[in-house]
Amino acid sequence: QSALTQPASVSGSPGQPITISCTGTSSNVGGYDYVSWYQHHPGKAPKLIIYDVSKRPSGVSARFSGSKSGNTASLTISGLQAEDEADYYCCSYTSSRTWVFGGGTKLTVL
Amino acid sequence: QVHLVESGGGVVQPGRSLRLSCAASGFTFASNAMHWVRQAPGKGLEWVAVISYDGSSKYYADSVKGRFTISRDNSKDTLYVQMNSLRVEDTALYYCATKGVSGFAWDYWGQGTQVTVSS
Numbered sequence: 001q002s003a004l005t006q007p008a009s010v011s012g013s014p015g016q017p018i019t020i021s022c023t024g025t026s027s028n029v030g031g032y033d034y035v036s037w038y039q040h041h042p043g044k045a046p047k048l049i050i051y052d053v054s055k056r057p058s059g060v061s062a063r064f065s066g067s068k069s070g071n072t073a074s075l076t077i078s079g080l081q082a083e084d085e086a087d088y089y090c091c092s093y094t095s096s097r098t099w100v101f102g103g104g105t106k107l108t109v110l
Numbered sequence: 111q112v113h114l115v116e117s118g119g120g121v122v123q124p125g126r127s128l129r130l131s132c133a134a135s136g137f138t139f140a141s142n143a144m145h146w147v148r149q150a151p152g153k154g155l156e157w158v159a160v161i162s163y164d165g166s167s168k169y170y171a172d173s174v175k176g177r178f179t180i181s182r183d184n185s186k187d188t189l190y191v192q193m194n195s196l197r198v199e200d201t202a203l204y205y206c207a208t209k210g211v212s213g214f215a216w217d218y219w220g221q222g223t224q225v226t227v228s229s
Contacts, residue, residue, distance in 0.1 A: 001171055001172045001173075003154070032214075034212075034214035034215070036212070036214065036215035036216075038155070038216075040155070045205065045219035045220065045221055045222070046147075046155065046205075046207075046216075046219055048210070048215055048216060048217050051211065051212040051214070051215035052212050052214065052215070055211070055212070057210065057211055057217060058211075087154075089154060089155050091155075091157070091215070093214045096169070097167075097169050098157065098160070098169050098170070098171060099145070099157040099160070099214075100157060101154060101155045101156060101157055102154070103154050104154035104155065
């Protein structure tokens with residue numbers, strides 16, 4: 001159950017796009033279309049922003065989008081805003097009927 | 111409105127036990143699988159365990175397998191996790207979570223209960 005691999009940090013200026021990658025294996029990310037992404041502000045509960053690789057829950061901004069190629073999933077935020085500054089985690093269902101998170105990525109809006 | 115409220119956290123010595131609870135409301139609890147997720151201080155999110163809607167299936171992270179037991183009482187709309195043989199590395203904020211639109215993601219989370227394992 002090794003954690004999925006995410007960059008520790010990314011940054012961007014307001015209005016710019018950023019992409020966060022999430023690399024796993026064929027036993028998790030590559031094997032299932034069950035990758036989700038969570039936004040986590042310190043002191044608050046995590047918020048689901050993408051599920052099933054690329055679907056957005058109701059109420060989540062269209063600036064957030066997800067995709068997958070092989071064993072790597074990606075979260076793209078277009079038009080960065082100050083309130084997007086947070087930690088972002090990917091998560092995947094696995095062949096062991098468990099779930100595994102990425103190590104998390106700290107997004108800084110410059 | 112879905113509401114999840116965790117309780118039972120506290121400070122406990124290594125090797126001791128603790129039981130956390132998660133009281134659910136605002137949805138049909140008996141229809142949803144339920145999960146525990148934790149976050150250690152300064153660390154990322156870690157999935158801990160899942161129990162099926164009827165309690166018949168349970169799966170655990172390797173880090174807690176054999177020490178933690180997830181359970182539920184559908185008559186009380188409550189989820190539990192019995193944590194035995196606690197270790198310092200189990201120190202974390204423990205969240206319960208459940209699905210909304212997707213069976214493989216968690217729309218709804220509680221605010222968490224803090225567990226500190228320390229001598």
